[in-house]
Amino acid sequence: MDSVLARALIEDPTEDGRLPLFLLFLAFLATFLITRTITRLIRAGKGPFRDRVAGGVHIHHAIPGIVLTIAGAFTSVAVDGSSPGAEIAAVLIGIGASLVLDEFALLLRLQDVYWEREGQLSVQVVSLTIAGLGLMAIGIDPLSDHTLSVGHLVIAINLPFHVAGVLMCVAKGKYSTASVGAFIPPVAWIGAIRLARPHSAWAKRHYSSEKRERAADRAHRFDDRYGRWGLNIEDLVAGKPTASPAVSGQEPSDPKGAA
Incomplete structure (x- = not known):
């Protein structure tokens, strides 16, 4: 097991077709970190960022996340694994899925619990997803290897x-x-x-x-x-x-x- 992990860490992800998955993982992780940073700045009233409100309705970031995830899924099917479409689709899905899962607790409860203790369920879901994506990104995929x-x-x-x-x-x-x-x-x-x-x-x-x-x-x-x-x-x-x-x-x- 240690040799498998060590080999995976030094291999180039482009050599065996893992580049899209690797990009998905990076996009997911980077989006989560950026999103949490921005939302905390908004909450503190610092920086140029503000909540998005249209017609009196607060537009949560799960909405563009759903749009990006769907767009990435459609793109992935349309390009059938060919480059660079597969890589573009992976980035779209990574960004979109991260935005959606960051508000998982809100969607589950249908209440704005983002800053409540219950809202931290989203962090647990994102953590589990990052762990799974990270294992697959370095080549540990027991379901298809x-x-x-x-x-x-x-x-x-x-x-x-x-x-x-x-x-x-x-x-x-x-x-x-x-x-x-x-x-x-x-x-x-x-x-x-x-x-x-x-x-x-x-x-x-x-x-x-x-x-x-x-x-x-x-x-x-x-x-x-x-x-x-x-x-x-x-x-x-x-x-x-x-x-x-x-x-x-x-x-x-x-x-x-x-x-």
Whole structure:
């Protein structure tokens, strides 16, 4: 496995047709970083950027993202893998998909939770996507590699458990754990099997009052020791959320996301 990864890192991505995928990965990552920088400048009232409003309607960046993703998909089919159309399509899809997934939580809830704690779900989804694209960009594609090795098989078997672990961490309100677990699978697995955060959707649906008390006690002890560190890392990436709950009339979500 180590030799496969080392060889992939030094190979030229243009030699085996991986250039479009490599460009898609770079476009996706760069767009996410630029988008988060711009939105945080808008929120702080700094720089030349402002929210896009047309006819009193706030145009979220997921809208141009959908347009670019569709345009890239159509272009990809039309050029049938030929250059430079394939590379152009890859960049369009990378930019568009990044814009859409950056507002994943907003689209899921149909509410503007971008700067709420619930809105940081978008960062977990983007992190998982970057991890997957990064593996494929350096040539680790266990689903289509004809020279399948033991290392590739391990990745193929691990992938469903990896995704399930990250999603379980999100359901249990462990957002920081999900972010780290997107890149380090064992972190997600451990977070998935441990007690949920007391105010998470998982705890509300599946825990008895006694188990929620246990979860609350454990979360309190964990946060006293590690919570601020994990929260600072997450806020550094996603931006510090507002103090008010995302949905009026509902119990505020747990302000921490590790454990």
